[in-house]
Amino acid sequence: MITNSFSSGQQDPKHASGIKTESETSVHKLVKINNDYLMNELYLQSLSSGKRLTELEPGNANFNYRYGVALNQTSKYLEEPITYLKKAAEKTSSKADMFNPNEKSAPTDAIYLYALALHRFGEIDEAIDNYKKFIAVAGNKHPLYNQAALNLTQAENAKNTIDNKEIKELVPLNTSINTNTSEFAPIVSFDGTNLYFTSGRPWTKDNKENQIDPVTGTYYEDIYVSSLVDNEWTAPEMIGFCSPSENEASISVSVDERRVYIYNSETGNGDIYYSNFENGKFNQIKKLNNDNVNTEDWQTHYTVSPNGKMALFTSNNPKGFGGLDIYMITKNADNTWSAPVNLGPEINTKYDEDAPFISFDGKTLYYASNNERSIGGFDIFKAEWKDGKFINSENLGTPVNSTYDDLFFSITADGLTAYISSFRKGGHGELDIYQVIFNESNSTNSVLKGRIYLTDGYETIPENIAMQLKCIDCSDEEIITLLPRIRDGKFYSVLEKCKKYELKYINSVSGKEIAIQNFSTNCEETFESIEKELGIEVDENREISVSQLYTLRGSVFDKETNAKLEGAEIEVQDKNGKTLYSVYTRKDGTYVSNDFKGLKLNSNTTCKLIINKPGYISVSKDVAFVAGSDRYIDIEPIGIEKSKAGKDLGKVMVLNTIYYDLNSSYLRKDAKKELDKIVQAMNLNPNIVIELGSHTDCREDDEYNQWLSDRRAMRAAEYIKKRIKNGDARITGKGYGETQLLNNCGCEEADDSNCSEEQHQMNRRTEFIIVKE
Numbered sequence: 001m002i003t004n005s006f007s008s009g010q011q012d013p014k015h016a017s018g019i020k021t022e023s024e025t026s027v028h029k030l031v032k033i034n035n036d037y038l039m040n041e042l043y044l045q046s047l048s049s050g051k052r053l054t055e056l057e058p059g060n061a062n063f064n065y066r067y068g069v070a071l072n073q074t075s076k077y078l079e080e081p082i083t084y085l086k087k088a089a090e091k092t093s094s095k096a097d098m099f100n101p102n103e104k105s106a107p108t109d110a111i112y113l114y115a116l117a118l119h120r121f122g123e124i125d126e127a128i129d130n131y132k133k134f135i136a137v138a139g140n141k142h143p144l145y146n147q148a149a150l151n152l153t154q155a156e157n158a159k160n161t162i163d164n165k166e167i168k169e170l171v172p173l174n175t176s177i178n179t180n181t182s183e184f185a186p187i188v189s190f191d192g193t194n195l196y197f198t199s200g201r202p203w204t205k206d207n208k209e210n211q212i213d214p215v216t217g218t219y220y221e222d223i224y225v226s227s228l229v230d231n232e233w234t235a236p237e238m239i240g241f242c243s244p245s246e247n248e249a250s251i252s253v254s255v256d257e258r259r260v261y262i263y264n265s266e267t268g269n270g271d272i273y274y275s276n277f278e279n280g281k282f283n284q285i286k287k288l289n290n291d292n293v294n295t296e297d298w299q300t301h302y303t304v305s306p307n308g309k310m311a312l313f314t315s316n317n318p319k320g321f322g323g324l325d326i327y328m329i330t331k332n333a334d335n336t337w338s339a340p341v342n343l344g345p346e347i348n349t350k351y352d353e354d355a356p357f358i359s360f361d362g363k364t365l366y367y368a369s370n371n372e373r374s375i376g377g378f379d380i381f382k383a384e385w386k387d388g389k390f391i392n393s394e395n396l397g398t399p400v401n402s403t404y405d406d407l408f409f410s411i412t413a414d415g416l417t418a419y420i421s422s423f424r425k426g427g428h429g430e431l432d433i434y435q436v437i438f439n440e441s442n443s444t445n446s447v448l449k450g451r452i453y454l455t456d457g458y459e460t461i462p463e464n465i466a467m468q469l470k471c472i473d474c475s476d477e478e479i480i481t482l483l484p485r486i487r488d489g490k491f492y493s494v495l496e497k498c499k500k501y502e503l504k505y506i507n508s509v510s511g512k513e514i515a516i517q518n519f520s521t522n523c524e525e526t527f528e529s530i531e532k533e534l535g536i537e538v539d540e541n542r543e544i545s546v547s548q549l550y551t552l553r554g555s556v557f558d559k560e561t562n563a564k565l566e567g568a569e570i571e572v573q574d575k576n577g578k579t580l581y582s583v584y585t586r587k588d589g590t591y592v593s594n595d596f597k598g599l600k601l602n603s604n605t606t607c608k609l610i611i612n613k614p615g616y617i618s619v620s621k622d623v624a625f626v627a628g629s630d631r632y633i634d635i636e637p638i639g640i641e642k643s644k645a646g647k648d649l650g651k652v653m654v655l656n657t658i659y660y661d662l663n664s665s666y667l668r669k670d671a672k673k674e675l676d677k678i679v680q681a682m683n684l685n686p687n688i689v690i691e692l693g694s695h696t697d698c699r700e701d702d703e704y705n706q707w708l709s710d711r712r713a714m715r716a717a718e719y720i721k722k723r724i725k726n727g728d729a730r731i732t733g734k735g736y737g738e739t740q741l742l743n744n745c746g747c748e749e750a751d752d753s754n755c756s757e758e759q760h761q762m763n764r765r766t767e768f769i770i771v772k773e
Helices: 027-039 045-056 061-074 080-089 109-121 126-137 144-160 667-685 702-721 757-763
Strands: 168-170 185-188 194-199 223-229 249-253 259-264 271-278 300-302 309-314 326-330 353-358 364-369 379-387 389-395 406-411 418-424 432-438 446-454 466-470 479-482 490-497 500-507 512-521 526-540 542-546 551-558 568-575 577-583 589-591 605-612 620-624 632-634 636-641 689-696 730-737 763-772
Touching: 027 045, 027 061, 027 512, 027 757, 045 061, 045 168, 061 109, 080 109, 109 126, 109 144, 126 144, 126 271, 168 730, 185 249, 185 432, 194 249, 249 300, 271 300, 300 353, 353 406, 353 490, 364 406, 379 406, 446 466, 446 500, 466 490, 479 490, 512 526, 512 542, 551 605, 577 589, 589 689, 620 636, 620 667, 667 702, 689 702, 702 763
Parallel strands: 185 406, 446 526, 551 632, 551 636, 689 730
Antiparallel strands: 168 432, 185 194, 194 223, 249 259, 259 271, 300 309, 309 326, 353 364, 364 379, 379 389, 406 418, 418 432, 446 490, 466 479, 466 500, 500 512, 526 542, 551 589, 568 577, 568 605, 605 620, 689 763
8 A cells, every 4th residue: 555645634524523511531441442542543533532641641651652653644744743652662661552541561562663753854873773772672573673673774864865966956846736634645647737647625616515435534536627827826726527425536648638547446456447538527437448457456557658648557466566556458459458467677676666657758667665774664666678577666856755655756758857755754744746846858759749729719629630640661560549638639659750741620520621731850869849830720521621720930040159149029010011020039039920810721921030139230131931731931141240340241142253354343142132231231220330442353453443443442432321310421442452452363464463363252242341330
């Protein structure tokens, strides 16, 4: 069993089955009442009489033991039992009869329970001392001897544990998720936006209150879901199939979130159930129809790998290694499941293994175990998939693991965020849910993140749309069928590196093709997210057609340092030069435009981007695209340069060489085309003042070269002046002749040089030097 704290907690007073006049009742009567509760394991109900006994006789080790035992099973806070168990452990006897009202000593068990309470609370040195004391006093025939020996090993592990350097921090979730009752079994969606969990909190549905479990005295447990909006978890919503008089516990969720798997203890020794999302809601739960999983043994957990080809479940099958073991089944070619296979000694021990979770790429198994490598109770472990089995199991260390139970690890596809449930010092009460934030992703996967969205006002994603994903150049020609999440149309799949893919959207009822998108994965050993979106509309006959919106996305960087630039303005203009809107780059230098609406499929569209950032030279980029099936139009990264005196604007704008006919200063058509780029740049940057300098090579005499360069500079400057605002004040032309050669190609006599034509060409140039920003 994982922990009694799953169904622990303080009882609501109006439901309590307490003692009405205990203050006036004799000690003997109180002991009798308390005995009845304890013998029936009604620990919560025993608290009132147990506490009263400690008040009447504070030094009575037996009474402190009784109350400490009850607190150990029910307390919301780890420190509460310690005071009472300490008093009990100070006076013990192997012959003590705790049910005798005249007994003043506590059973030897009190030393063990005191050590356990200290261990859970993190008082490791004192816990170790008391474990050793109990082992010495009790002897190896005591029923708790083996458990005490295991706990001692775990406590000694806790003294030597090392922080996991891959983890940045561990954060408890907010009070809309965590309450003073138990919250456990968190399952995060692979994109990190939905969190399913179980909680025994009070609720009202259809004017019906959920009820109190008569055995535990706590509210029945139900399954909730919360969404991440603006980096905050929303108020949880209970899933519709939950009953006010039964426990339902979530154990796993399918990738498309159309199926929830549930543990139900109402049949057998505990079996696996599920509920499918259909017609806008989760159906009533059904027992999983697999006799290899649901047996006469105790099954606590079941999870299916993201690709649907493997499932893991836990069972206390007596043929296993001991306690709960993890078993694997795989899907056959005919869509049936194989016989179970025990994961073997790499994973399973003679202790309990529970709550398996398979990473998005199927390469890592996370699970909980209370084995000899734990630091207290259940710890989270991970193992890697290699050669058809999970191997190399290792403890995740602190801060993920604590000195009490840590279970139900689940992690996002990018490997950056995980969630666990844990009963530890400083919590809200009992089991709480914690977020595990990693420093960086260890994932090297390529992941498809897709989304179907509606453009016609239809309220929900139709359930009859599906995607077929095919790797075009993979050895495995299998076509994978994907289904979108109904709540937001998102879908996911892991991809192979360095491969080409086809993503086909179909009507899953009629088989009609809706659209096709093609893409490739990169060959780098880093995490890659490939985003694909398709806009659709649904007619009155529920026929689906493409109704795509189109979005430009790209990035801006500093051309000189390659640094990504935040806060650069991307001004989007239509083909006529009318400004439509502006967006700004984010911290990583990326931007996403507003949607282009109303474009017909396969139509040609053009627009212009103006990139502005204070201190930088503004530039423009013409964009042309075909309105195809892909929503996102990826623009090549745009580099911009800082505006400073002395910089050549021509080099910034990447001008081609401005040619003149021999011995002529008249502007050719190809020269005007290049000068128009300067005109555009100066109109985009109205504060820039430039000097246009014209240079010749050394051939011809000095006086002629000076005259020719003056004429060419004047004509080019005049061309620009007429086409920019305030041109007379912003551009001047100056000829330099052969006075500023860029190389050693001077001429001692006219036409006398050993340089090549290419070397002379370097000196025949036009420069546009910024003299004022």
